[in-house]
Structures are given as structure tokens and as C-alpha cells.
Amino acid sequence: xxxxxxxxxxxxxxxxxxxxxxxxxxxxxxxxxxxxxxxxxxxxxxxxxxxxxxxxxxxxxxxxxxxxxxxxxxxxxxxxxxxxxxxxxxxxxxxxxxxxxxxxxxxxxxxxxxxxxxxxxxxxxxxxxxxxxxxxxxxxxxxxxxxxxxxxxxxxxxxxxxxxxxxxxxxxxxxxxxxxxxxxxxxxxxxxxxxxxxxxxxxxxxxxxxxxxxxxxxxxxxxxxxxxxxxxxxxxxxxxxxxxxxxxxxxxxxxxxxxxxxxxxxxxxxxxxxxxxxxxxxxxxxxxxxxxxxxxxxxxxxxxxxxxxxxxxxxxxxxxxxxxxxxxxxxxxxxxxxxxxxxxxxxxxxxxxxxxxxxxxxxxxxxxxxxxxxxxxxxxxxxxxxxxxxxxxxxxxxxxxxxxxxxxxxxxxxxxxxxxxxxxxxxxxxxxxxxxxxxxxxxxxxxxxxxxxxxxxxx
Ligand SMILES: Cc1cc2nc3c(=O)[nH]c(=O)nc-3n(C[C@H](O)[C@H](O)[C@H](O)COP(=O)(O)OP(=O)(O)OC[C@H]3O[C@@H](n4cnc5c(N)ncnc54)[C@H](O)[C@@H]3O)c2cc1C
Numbered sequence: 001x002x003x004x005x006x007x008x009x010x011x012x013x014x015x016x017x018x019x020x021x022x023x024x025x026x027x028x029x030x031x032x033x034x035x036x037x038x039x040x041x042x043x044x045x046x047x048x049x050x051x052x053x054x055x056x057x058x059x060x061x062x063x064x065x066x067x068x069x070x071x072x073x074x075x076x077x078x079x080x081x082x083x084x085x086x087x088x089x090x091x092x093x094x095x096x097x098x099x100x101x102x103x104x105x106x107x108x109x110x111x112x113x114x115x116x117x118x119x120x121x122x123x124x125x126x127x128x129x130x131x132x133x134x135x136x137x138x139x140x141x142x143x144x145x146x147x148x149x150x151x152x153x154x155x156x157x158x159x160x161x162x163x164x165x166x167x168x169x170x171x172x173x174x175x176x177x178x179x180x181x182x183x184x185x186x187x188x189x190x191x192x193x194x195x196x197x198x199x200x201x202x203x204x205x206x207x208x209x210x211x212x213x214x215x216x217x218x219x220x221x222x223x224x225x226x227x228x229x230x231x232x233x234x235x236x237x238x239x240x241x242x243x244x245x246x247x248x249x250x251x252x253x254x255x256x257x258x259x260x261x262x263x264x265x266x267x268x269x270x271x272x273x274x275x276x277x278x279x280x281x282x283x284x285x286x287x288x289x290x291x292x293x294x295x296x297x298x299x300x301x302x303x304x305x306x307x308x309x310x311x312x313x314x315x316x317x318x319x320x321x322x323x324x325x326x327x328x329x330x331x332x333x334x335x336x337x338x339x340x341x342x343x344x345x346x347x348x349x350x351x352x353x354x355x356x357x358x359x360x361x362x363x364x365x366x367x368x369x370x371x372x373x374x375x376x377x378x379x380x381x382x383x384x385x386x387x388x389x390x391x392x393x394x395x396x397x398x399x400x401x402x403x404x405x406x407x408x409x410x411x412x413x414x415x416x417x418x419x420x421x422x423x424x425x426x427x428x429x430x431x432x433x434x435x436x437x438x439x440x441x442x443x444x445x446x447x448x449x450x451x452x453x454x455x456x457x458x459x
Pocket of ligand 1: 065066069070073077108136138139144148199204418457
């Protein structure tokens, strides 16, 4: 019996996409013109479906690739004609928002932006927030341990996950949907599924930790002339805004210049002549007071010479516009036909020097046409989008070599938040030692001995 017939015993025919219908499916939201290669796409509607599907795949040595919102930047959701795709898109129910315990329980296919909005309607905050929130699913965010704009205040996704339910490669369901912040009863098994990029299990449900929704949100944009001043400003804000500082993001000059050029709809709030641009977010409970406090700190920073110029968003629309300059990275990716994305981690104090060195080395390579650094500097995470006119493998490798050799020399990481996927696994050894990689392989082998779940990712 062919495997599709076996799947029909679990889910109905409308939940199995195959043949010509695969032409309307794709492996990434930015590659909608490339048809998906796969035996079929399965759309389970509950955990039992996922479990039964995995039992069939396990018995038949069938390789499976998991699809969430398809926003990853490491080629993690690519598949081939001998693989089955399981998409979690139909498992999109919010099960409960518990206002007293400040927790949210949901299925893994809910879009992140929908979760953020549902929490806000209940006067609560889900601090997980990044540019792809309109498409990324919570299961994808958990599986990649996503970061984003508020990590230095609230931590990565890992810090927000209280419980998970996941299906192992052999179909067994491991359910631990507790709403507890503290639970030291043995191994913390949910950590196996967080950040392991779907190589150890399919996340089907999640319990998330929520916070009180701040009633005021303010945004400022400042121009600076040196990286030392970026560090001074960060310290000054952390000291004086205390717990209210919730975002501190950095754009280098070339990146800002492109984001506010005539080709985009973004206002040039500050002239494009500063070396650095810092985006500041402060959240609190009293708009008037919070505004004047931020204004005072900005004036003080101007007097002390940390910043050269600054603007505070006057209303919601202006704040959204300012954050658009930081978040709308597709503008940078669209600059050239081919692009390479990096999300590296470097100790915060070394960022200025290391990024200058990488930029100088990249500029010497005539195949590199655009270099756009930006990032979540307060937690040491910098992104690079490199634009090229050719997608030739040798050029890609040369660019990787420049960036990763510089990361290795400062004991940084080749992936701060996007993960390894297929695209970066060759370079895992730049940041993880032999013993670490051996232990990862042992873990994978013991949970997925047939290597059927997201094979080839990470390792
Ligand atoms: C414009 C833009 C901005 C971004 N900004 C950020 C950012 O600031 N911070 C950040 O961390 N990332 C960022 N990303 C990357 C991406 O959005 C995240 O990695 C996100 O968490 C992926 O979620 P997804 O649902 O799209 O997962 P997918 O891309 O579908 O999958 C990602 C990986 O998780 C696996 N997977 C998906 N769902 C499940 C599941 N339920 N169970 C097990 N495995 C699963 C997949 O097989 C794959 O290996 C950005 C991407 C874009 C396009």
C-alpha cells in the first residue's frame, strides 16, 4: 500500500495535498514562485493526527519535514520529492488565556501576531516580537528559540515557554502543559524541543508566560558618531530608565541611508550623515511622566555628547514609522538579486571593532555589492544582509569565510537566533567544539534513531 493510502486512514483527503496541487505550495514566504518538492503535504488538525502520521512514517522509514510559518532564514523548510511535509497551519486554536496565572495555552500553528493581539485584548503582554510576526507560528518560534526586539528585557522564547506538548519521531506524545514558573522535578524535558529546529519532535501545543501590558510605549531615534558613545548611551539609559527600557536597536549608516532613501516610504527623521542610529523603546504606566523622563534623559545625553541628534515619536503613527525603519528588512534584501543573511553574536563591547573589520574585508571583495549591518546590540546580536549580483557558490563561501572567521576569533556565535537549518551546518564547528557536536548527535540518535524527522538540519 502506498504511504498516501495509509495517511488516508488518519486524515481526510482534503487534508492531503499532492500531485498538481503542490504547485501552489512553497517552502518559504519569500519563494512563493518555486513549487514545493514533496510526496505530499499533510495538514493535521490535532495532536492525535500528528501522532498517528508519525507512527506511519516511523514504521515506513519515511522522512518528514515540518512546516510552520515558513519565515526561517536558514533553508530549514526545504524538502525533496521523497519527503513528506507536515504543516501545522490547521492547528491554530488559542485554548486558554489565564489572566490570573498570566499564561496562554495554544496549539502550535497559531500566528505569533494573532497571539500578541489576543493578549493585548486581555490587557496582557506577550513580549515575543519580531519582524516576521505576521507569518511566523508559535511552534516555529519555539522550535527555533526565536529572539527579536525585546530579548534583553524579557529573554528569548525559551524564557517565555512554561510547557510544551510534542510528538516524537516514533509517534509518542510527550505532554507537559503545566502553567508553572518553577518546576525542578527532574530533567526539564521541554528544553529538548525548544531551539532544536524540529529535529527531536513536533511541537503541537505550548504554554506561554505573559506579563502585564504596559499602558505607555515611547520610541526615540538618535544619531551617534562612535561605537563608544553607543555603549555610553546604553549604560545611561539602563541606569536612568531602569526597568522601563525595553528596546535598544542599532543601524549602521549605510543601512539607515537605504531605509530612508527615496525608494521607500519611510520619513528621514534624522539626517543620514551619522555613523550609527539607535532606536530606543521605553514602556511604562504613565504616559505624561514617562514622556518627560525620556525627554530629560535624551537632553542629558545630548549635553554629555553621547548623541548628536534625536527625535521622539509624537504619536502611534510616528512610532510605527520609526520602528518600520528598523524592522522592514525586506527593503535591504530586495536591493540586489542575491542576498546572504547573517545573525551573529559577539560580546557587546567588541561589536563596533568587529563589524568595522568585517565591513572592510567585505568591501575588498568585488562580488559584494551591498553591506547592511543592524541589530539587537544590547544583547550582542548583529544581523548582516549582504547583497550580490551572483548566487555562485564560491562567492557565498568566500563571504561566509570572512564573517565566520571573525566570529571565531572573538569566541562569538554564527547564530544568535535564526538557527543552523541546512544553510549553516557546515559552519557549526566554528562555534561548537567536537565534544558538544558529538553529544548533539547522540541526543538526535537516541530520540530519532531512524533519522526521519527534519533530517540533515543542524547536524
Ligand atoms: C522579516 C523577518 C524578520 C525576522 N526577524 C527575526 C528576529 O528578529 N528574531 C528571530 O529569532 N528570528 C527572526 N526571523 C526568523 C524567523 O521568523 C524565526 O526563525 C521564526 O521563529 C520561524 O517561525 P516559523 O513559524 O516561520 O517557522 P518555519 O520557518 O516554518 O520553521 C522553522 C524551523 O522550525 C521547524 N518547525 C516549525 N514548526 C514546528 C513545530 N511546530 N514543531 C517542530 N518544528 C517546527 C521547521 O521544520 C524549521 O526547522 C525573521 C524572519 C523574517 C522573514
